[in-house]
Amino acid sequence: MLNCRTLFLSDVHLGCKDCQADYLLAFLQQCRADTIYLLGDIVDLWAMQKQVHWHQQQNKLLRCLLDKAEQGCRLVYIPGNHDEAFRLYAGKQFGNISVQLRASHTTVQGKRLLLLHGDEFDKEVNFGRWHAWLGDNLYDLLLFLNRWYNRLRRLSGGGYFSLAAYIKSRVPGAQKAIARYRAAAVAKARRAGFDGIVCGHIHHPEIRLEQGIIYCNDGDWIDSCTALAEHHDGSLALYHCSGQAEQIALLDQSTASSKAGLKVA
Template sequence: MLSCRTIFISDVHLGCKDCQAEYLLSFLQQNQAETIYLLGDIVDLWAMQKQVHWPAAQNKVLQCLLQKAEQGSEIIYIPGNHDEAMRLYKGKSFGNIKIALRASHTTAQGKTLLLLHGDEFDKEVSFGRFQSWLGDNLYDLLLFLNRWYNRGRRLMGGRYFSLAAYIKSRVPGALKAIARYRQAAINKAKRGGYDGVVCGHIHHPELVIEEGIIYCNDGDWIDSCTALVEQHDGSLTLLHWAEQQQHLAALPVQAVKSNKAA
C-alpha cells in the first residue's frame, strides 16, 4: 500500500449510474493517508431522487472510508450541491468522519490551501439560465456516450478512456466556463490570504499555478477518475486512476512561496 500525507477527493456521485466506484475503491485500497478530504458530491442525492443505483462497489467505497477513519485517518467531509443536505450537520461526526462547510489545510512545507466544493462560484461562471440548462443536458449526453463507449472498449480488451473529458476539452464554450471558474477560485484564495485552493464541482481535473496561487481541481469519479495527493515532502500530485494509472500533473515543494512569508 502506498503512503502519502493527504488525499483530496470530490464528485464521487455515489448513487448515480455513472459513478466509477470500482476505480475509486481500487485507489482507496492501494493508498493510505494521514488525512483525507472529501470535497463534496460524494453521495448524489439529486440522482437518487430519480433512480437509486447502488451496486456492491459503491457500498464498499463507503465501508472502506469508514474503515480508514476507524484505523486513524482523519477524514473531513465538505458537502457539495448534490449532497447539500449534509450541510445541516456541520460540526458533527458520522463514523469518525467530520462534517464541515469548508476547511483549510497546511502542507508539509507550510503552504496554506483553502478547501471547498466550489458550487459557490456558479454565479460567476454562468452564462445565463438557458446556457446552464443546455450545458447540464449536454453533459448528461456526454456521460451517456462515455458509459457506452467504454463498455465497448472493455469488450475489445481496451483500457478506460474519458470520452466526456476529451470532448469537453475541445468545446470553446466549456473551456471559457472552466477558465471563469478557475479565476473565481483563485480570487477567493487571494482574498483570504491563502497560497492555494483545492476544489471540485466542475469535473475538470487541473493543477496549475496562476498569479502565484496554486489552483487544483481534483476532478471527479464520474469520467475523469482523479484525485489530488500530497506526498510526505509536501509536493502535490494529480493522479488519474483507472487501468492505466498515471500522473496528470505535479507541483514540487518549492513551486510557490507562502503568502504568509511574503
C-alpha cells in the first residue's frame, strides 16, 4: 500500500470511452494520502457532449474520492479545459473539497510548487491550426489503436501497455511540442517565484529539474495511467498504475543536482 503525504492526479476524463477508471480505482484503494490534488480534466464534458461512456467503475471511483474526503483527506479540485464549467465554482468549499483555479503546495523540504492544469500554455505550444487539427486526429487514432491493442493483450493474458505513449515518444513533432510545453511551464513557475510546477494536460508524465526549476507532469488516465506522489520525506515520484502501482521515476529535492525522467515501465 502506498502511504504518501500528497497525491497529484489529472486528466482522468470520466465519461470518455478511453478512460481507465478501473486502474485508477484500484490504485486509490491501495493508496493513502493526506492531500489529493485533482489537476483538471477529471470529468470530460467535451466528450460527453458527443456521447456518454459512463460505467459502474466510474461511479465507484467518484465514491472512493468522496469517501476519502469524508475520512479527512483534503481534496483540492483545479478544473481543466475539458471540465472548465466547474471553474465557475472556484473559491467554493464543499466539505473537505475545495475548488480553485490554481493552487500552491509546499513540500516537506520547503519547495513551493505552483499547481495548475496547464491548458493556458497551449498558445505557446501550438504550431498553427493545421498542426493542431492534425495532432488531435492523430492522437484519436493512437487511442483507437491503444484500445484494441490492449483488448488483444488482455485476451492473451498480458498486462496493460501504453501503445499510444510508446508511439508518441518516437514522433519528433510530438517531442518538440512537449519540450515547448515544458519550457512554458518552467518559465511560468520562475516568473511567479516558485521552486517548481505540477501540471497535467498534455498526457505526458515526467519529473525533472529544468534550469533549476522542478517540473512535474502527473500524466493521465487515458493511456499512460500515472500519478505523482510526494513521499513523507518530500521526494517526488511518478507511479505507473495499471494492474499494480510501480514507481517509474523519482526526484529527490534535497539533492540539487538530482534529475529524473520517465522510464518506460
